Amino acid sequence: MAVIRLRDSYDQVPDFSVTEMEQGGSAPLRIETAGFSDLRAAIDIEHDRSRKVYVDTARGITQQDIDDLGWGEGRINEYERRYLENPNARMFVAREGDRIVGYAAVMLKNDGAYYVDKLYTAESGKGWGTHLLSTAERFLHEVFGASKAYVVVTENNQEALDFYLGRDYGYVCDIRPGTDPEHYGLAAKLAFPKKLLVKSLV
Numbered sequence: 684m685a686v687i688r689l690r691d692s693y694d695q696v697p698d699f700s701v702t703e704m705e706q707g708g709s710a711p712l713r714i715e716t717a718g719f720s721d722l723r724a725a726i727d728i729e730h731d732r733s734r735k736v737y738v739d740t741a742r743g744i745t746q747q748d749i750d751d752l753g754w755g756e757g758r759i760n761e762y763e764r765r766y767l768e769n770p771n772a773r774m775f776v777a778r779e780g781d782r783i784v785g786y787a788a789v790m791l792k793n794d795g796a797y798y799v800d801k802l803y804t805a806e807s808g809k810g811w812g813t814h815l816l817s818t819a820e821r822f823l824h825e826v827f828g829a830s831k832a833y834v835v836v837t838e839n840n841q842e843a844l845d846f847y848l849g850r851d852y853g854y855v856c857d858i859r860p861g862t863d864p865e866h867y868g869l870a871a872k873l874a875f876p877k878k879l880l881v882k883s884l885v
């Protein structure tokens with residue numbers, strides 16, 4: 684397996700990615716291992732999507748609340764640590780031509796399970812999410828040896844629930860906000876109830 688360097692300070696990682704898919708019309712979609720220079724575009728997609736998915740007037744959650752979560756340099760540094768420098772994680776970007784159109788991040792969490800921790804695409808329904816997810820799952824299975832992939836979805840995110848349930852994920856349990864370590868530090872109104880889903884990779 685070829686080896687690439689993401690950034691001088693990182694360990695060498697296997698160049699698992701670079702899969703190309705033909706898609707109707709435009710440039711082929713390339714799924715590649717993410718590097719530091721991809722983080723800004725990936726985080727911008729997540730920010731933009733989050734403003735749409737997590738704004739909830741019934742709960743009093745505004746776009747400003749989402750913006751206040753912080754999408755600048757601090758988050759770039761956090762994702763560099765969490766996904767690029769962490770040997771138990773990997774991040775992939777989907778590129779159409781020169782444009783990053785989505786990203787996926789997988790990681791082994793402290794509970795000992797492998798997660799699709801993040802999956803965001805710039806636009807819905809173009810097949811980008813499907814390609815990113817299947818690359819992430821293949822990586823978890825072939826490189827990390829995972830037999831299952833877990834994902835946590837906020838319970839009001841029907842689009843994402845439909846997406847995963849339509850791709851062989853099954854419901855495991857609800858996660859109440861108070862029990863999810865990812866919620867620590869978030870304002871209470873942003874601590875959404877979530878659902879844990881799982882897919883067998885074998």
Ligand SMILES: CC(C)(COP(=O)(O)OP(=O)(O)OC[C@H]1O[C@@H](n2cnc3c(N)ncnc32)[C@H](O)[C@@H]1OP(=O)(O)O)[C@@H](O)C(=O)NCCC(=O)NCCS
Binds near residue numbers: 732801805811
């Ligand atoms: C959930 C998400 C990753 C799916 O990615 P995507 O790029 O839309 O995925 P695809 O295009 O491969 O598939 C989307 C499905 O919606 C359908 N679809 C078609 N047009 C659509 C549209 N305009 N809007 C939404 N879905 C559409 C697709 O046909 C496909 O249906 P299928 O499940 O029956 O095959 C994406 O919507 C997203 O980024 N959502 C916001 C962030 C999020 O919730 N992430 C998950 C939690 S980590």
